[in-house]
Amino acid sequence: MGQRRMGIDLGGTKIAAGIVNENLQIEADMQVPTGLPREPEDLADEIFRLAFKLLESRNLSMTDLGSVGIGIPGTVNQERESVEYANNFGFDDVPFVRMLRERFPCPVYAENDAKAAAWAEYLTGSGRGSTSMVAVTLGTGVGGGIILDGKILNGINSAAGELGHMVIRKNGRRCTCGRRGCLEAYASALALVRAAKRAVKSEKSPDSLLNQLCAGKPETINGKMIFEAVREKDVLAGAVLNRYLDDLAEGIANIINIIQPEVVCIGGGLSGAGEDLLLPLRKRVEPMIYSRSSEKNARLVTAELGNAAGIIGAAELYRL
Amino acid sequence: MGQRRMGIDLGGTKIAAGIVNENLQIEADMQVPTGLPREPEDLADEIFRLAFKLLESRNLSMTDLGSVGIGIPGTVNQERESVEYANNFGFDDVPFVRMLRERFPCPVYAENDAKAAAWAEYLTGSGRGSTSMVAVTLGTGVGGGIILDGKILNGINSAAGELGHMVIRKNGRRCTCGRRGCLEAYASALALVRAAKRAVKSEKSPDSLLNQLCAGKPETINGKMIFEAVREKDVLAGAVLNRYLDDLAEGIANIINIIQPEVVCIGGGLSGAGEDLLLPLRKRVEPMIYSRSSEKNARLVTAELGNAAGIIGAAELYRL
Numbered sequence: 001m002g003q004r005r006m007g008i009d010l011g012g013t014k015i016a017a018g019i020v021n022e023n024l025q026i027e028a029d030m031q032v033p034t035g036l037p038r039e040p041e042d043l044a045d046e047i048f049r050l051a052f053k054l055l056e057s058r059n060l061s062m063t064d065l066g067s068v069g070i071g072i073p074g075t076v077n078q079e080r081e082s083v084e085y086a087n088n089f090g091f092d093d094v095p096f097v098r099m100l101r102e103r104f105p106c107p108v109y110a111e112n113d114a115k116a117a118a119w120a121e122y123l124t125g126s127g128r129g130s131t132s133m134v135a136v137t138l139g140t141g142v143g144g145g146i147i148l149d150g151k152i153l154n155g156i157n158s159a160a161g162e163l164g165h166m167v168i169r170k171n172g173r174r175c176t177c178g179r180r181g182c183l184e185a186y187a188s189a190l191a192l193v194r195a196a197k198r199a200v201k202s203e204k205s206p207d208s209l210l211n212q213l214c215a216g217k218p219e220t221i222n223g224k225m226i227f228e229a230v231r232e233k234d235v236l237a238g239a240v241l242n243r244y245l246d247d248l249a250e251g252i253a254n255i256i257n258i259i260q261p262e263v264v265c266i267g268g269g270l271s272g273a274g275e276d277l278l279l280p281l282r283k284r285v286e287p288m289i290y291s292r293s294s295e296k297n298a299r300l301v302t303a304e305l306g307n308a309a310g311i312i313g314a315a316e317l318y319r320l
Numbered sequence: 321m322g323q324r325r326m327g328i329d330l331g332g333t334k335i336a337a338g339i340v341n342e343n344l345q346i347e348a349d350m351q352v353p354t355g356l357p358r359e360p361e362d363l364a365d366e367i368f369r370l371a372f373k374l375l376e377s378r379n380l381s382m383t384d385l386g387s388v389g390i391g392i393p394g395t396v397n398q399e400r401e402s403v404e405y406a407n408n409f410g411f412d413d414v415p416f417v418r419m420l421r422e423r424f425p426c427p428v429y430a431e432n433d434a435k436a437a438a439w440a441e442y443l444t445g446s447g448r449g450s451t452s453m454v455a456v457t458l459g460t461g462v463g464g465g466i467i468l469d470g471k472i473l474n475g476i477n478s479a480a481g482e483l484g485h486m487v488i489r490k491n492g493r494r495c496t497c498g499r500r501g502c503l504e505a506y507a508s509a510l511a512l513v514r515a516a517k518r519a520v521k522s523e524k525s526p527d528s529l530l531n532q533l534c535a536g537k538p539e540t541i542n543g544k545m546i547f548e549a550v551r552e553k554d555v556l557a558g559a560v561l562n563r564y565l566d567d568l569a570e571g572i573a574n575i576i577n578i579i580q581p582e583v584v585c586i587g588g589g590l591s592g593a594g595e596d597l598l599l600p601l602r603k604r605v606e607p608m609i610y611s612r613s614s615e616k617n618a619r620l621v622t623a624e625l626g627n628a629a630g631i632i633g634a635a636e637l638y639r640l
Contacts, residue, residue, distance in 0.1 A: 144578075153468070157617060159610060160578065250487045254485075257483075257486060258466070258486060259480055260480035287498070294404070
């Protein structure tokens with residue numbers, strides 16, 4: 001057959017592999033712990049073994065695969081077949097893609113994991129049917145993926161799409177990248193959760209629903225609790241979310257003014273909040289964009305594929 | 321022959337037309353006052369007459385032209401053959417491109433003027449030979465043009481590339497677009513000149529070289545005077561320029577982190593300062609960019625073509 005594709009989502013905690021069919025659906029998947037720290041050659045062996053076992057479990061073999069794709073949390077240098085800046089892995093310019101190519105008998109494609117997930121949303125998720133999409137992933141940081149004319153924008157050095165490292169508040173909060181005031185420092189899911197923790201601790205308001213939801217333990221607050229409290233009209237949670245959305249909206253309006261994509265797709269943990277996130281966000285973004293009186297403007301949506309995006313996007317990298 | 325192209329640069333003050341040869345050089349040019357306010361049909365007639373006279377002056381006729389291109393200070397809607405938001409002209413969704421097409425016997429192409437100028441720099445100016453370029457034009461505002469894979473990025477509504485309307489200082493200075501803290505409010509040539517005027521007025525330091533250069537008349541200060549004073553180590557002018565460059569650098573670093581173009585081309589009046597502008601700007605931008613340790617990073621250069629870019633870029637729109 002050869003029309004099945006394998007997608008591998010390499011994470012800091014686990015490696016997930018899936019067999020993706022022609023309809024871009026996952027037929028079967030399997031995962032193993034990443035087991036960091038680990039040598040690159042050893043990790044490449046582990047990935048090959050996982051792929052082999054997954055195929056075996058479905059009575060398939062390597063010859064049934066048209067290609068293998070992998071999403072890696074770092075910058076993938078296509079020319080050098082290497083991975084740069086994969087902090088969690090301690091990889092810095094390691095020829096990891098070449099190592100995988102030496103192991104698999106079929107073509108191997110690799111891309112940054114956020115870009116691979118964006119690619120899946122573009123092909124078969126909330127961006128399907130569009131000509132251009134920007135994915136904004138709200139997680140520990142703020143990741144991005146820009147898709148224009150059916151291609152992932154990589155730029156001159158494969159590093160394009162670092163939407164989180166756009167300064168929106170000059171001289172603001174320190175960012176992990178060394179600058180101050182980056183979108184990431186205000187608009188990551190982590191930043192929202194931290195702001196909620198701070199608010200609960202400093203207000204010392206036992207009345208706050210958020211304080212009740214976390215049973216008086218602010219350290220356990222997560223994004224879900226915040227949205228739940230907001231839905232119940234909790235004033236404290238509402239104020240925290242409003243401040244968060246104000247910053248996120250600035251970043252999204254900036255992106256729209258620069259790129260004017262057909263779709264802006266919000267992914268990552270917080271995207272589960274769906275319309276509770278989108279409605280107040282749209283209300284903020286719409287008056288900010290330069291083209292607000294244009295007939296056509298970007299559609300702001302949440303990601304649809306969840307964790308499957310990583311595997312599907314990786315499997316479909318061969319299309320690029 | 322038919323291999324000559326005509327480029328028209330429609331400005332608020334004058335209309336400039338040029339005949340551009342196969343080597344992308346202007347063979348002949350001519351200009352007339354725009355004479356605003358003016359009805360669109362009347363303006364289209366004026367443009368046709370100018371083109372006719374220019375051809376006549378070179379013993380050429382319309383049949384010698386492969387195409388005509390025009391750069392317009394507004395948003396050009398390609399689908400509707402119209403011009404949206406050309407504030408100076410009072411055009412709002414006027415089918416101006418169609419009006420021109422009705423007059424000329426050859427194909428007529430139209431684009432936003434800043435994008436047309438960026439296109440010229442990409443083809444035959446400081447961006448030549450590159451695969452991707454972002455033009456940042458420092459004038460009354462901050463304009464932009466993004467060129468990727470040999471195409472001008474228009475986005476879903478032709479409005480992509482509004483780099484000036486990226487907020488870098490949330491809740492900062494009010495911008496003409498309605499938001500606060502846009503790059504344009506800090507990094508336009510106008511913003512630099514205004515800051516210098518304010519500084520000279522408020523410091524009341526007759527020692528300042530800048531005060532001497534303007535003969536005690538701060539209202540006459542321009543960009544050239546500021547750079548001249550900085551070259552002569554004037555402290556006041558140096559402080560003004562440093563603050564300006566800090567803001568401009570934030571905007572440029574943001575653009576690089578998002579798009580990672582091969583070339584960033586600074587155009588507009590201030591680009592005449594050349595290395596006096598580029599050296600301190602590079603020093604600021606380099607440590608800010610996320611990919612600073614990458615082998616390849618954007619080259620920061622100034623525009624080469626000056627006013628000719630408008631005509632050449634318009635003439636070459638047929639390539640898109």
